Amino acid sequence: MSALQLHDSKMDSKTELQGSAGKRERNQNIQVYVRVRPMTPGGQVKVIETPGVREVVVRERSVANITKTFTFDKVFNTESTQLDVYDTVVSPLLKEVLLGYNCTVFAYGQTGTGKTYTMEGELNTTNTMLFLGVDGKDAGILPRALGDIFDEIRAMSCDFQVRASYLELYNEELFDLLATVEPNPNQAKKTLRIYEDANRKGSVVIQGLEEVIVQNKQEVYNVLRRGSQHRKTASTVLNHSSSRSHAVFTITVHMKESNGDGEQMVKVGKLHLVDLAGSENIGKSGAVDKRAREAGSINQSLLTLGRVVTSMEIRWFFFLIES
Ligand SMILES: Nc1ncnc2c1ncn2[C@@H]1O[C@H](COP(=O)(O)OP(=O)(O)OP(=O)(O)O)[C@@H](O)[C@H]1O
Structure with missing residues (x-):
């Protein structure tokens, strides 16, 4: 089973917000969605049913009449498109980012269940709009969200600056995917x-992470492509699959608005888009040595992530992808 999670954290302390986004109850801070991936050809036994818009029924393979039903905020069935997922899950978050909230989308689940497809979409290396494909239908959450941010912010009458960073976490090491380092086997x-940030309790600082200023959609796509290709190239050099690492793409929007009295208000909103490494059962997968250590590290980090989520007062959305 595979999943995608989203969360929206507390607003920036510098920002004063009004309106419905600021008045949500704590129990609305977490939302869980499931996406069911179409079956791959090859005679699999169908074990998942999606009878309604909120329920998934899982059938035990060996005993077909034994089922378990799980309820989520919404279920996307195998017919769901990239656009359906984006419109329901991510589009509303953009409005909150532009109000000065921090929002995070997590894709979580087993290897091969569609996390990267949902987050990035099908890559089209012959097209400069890399992630959009020929007609755009296969574009994932990342390119859609990044493109829409520019459309929406331009419609607001404010000064703004948009910055992007792309971070990878592999075996408890952090790598900057946008850093301009020369390809080198010893320093991929x-x-x-x-x-920990001494000035802000509970916050962390990642020293040296590059934040690239982006002016328009095309520049964001280029940054996304650069980071994505860097992730692949470097994982080959380091001899691990890119699906064994977590990747965090962050877009930060600084906005400066004037109120009627000539005072200026600064808002900072962030959107974190996280493609988590595939969760795996080490015993069942048969992973040994390096792969077993990797899987142990991945499972440990996912467990820790779960603990962090339950201990924080955050708005959190969760998205499950099933194969
Ligand atoms: N909803 C979908 N519709 C069509 N194809 C899909 C869908 N979801 C996933 N796929 C296809 O399934 C394959 C595996 O998907 P993907 O690489 O996104 O999985 P993943 O969960 O990111 O795996 P890993 O954990 O190994 O990175 C890809 O070829 C992808 O194009």
């Missing part, structure tokens, strides 16, 4: 250090 990616 720029490693980063993480510290």
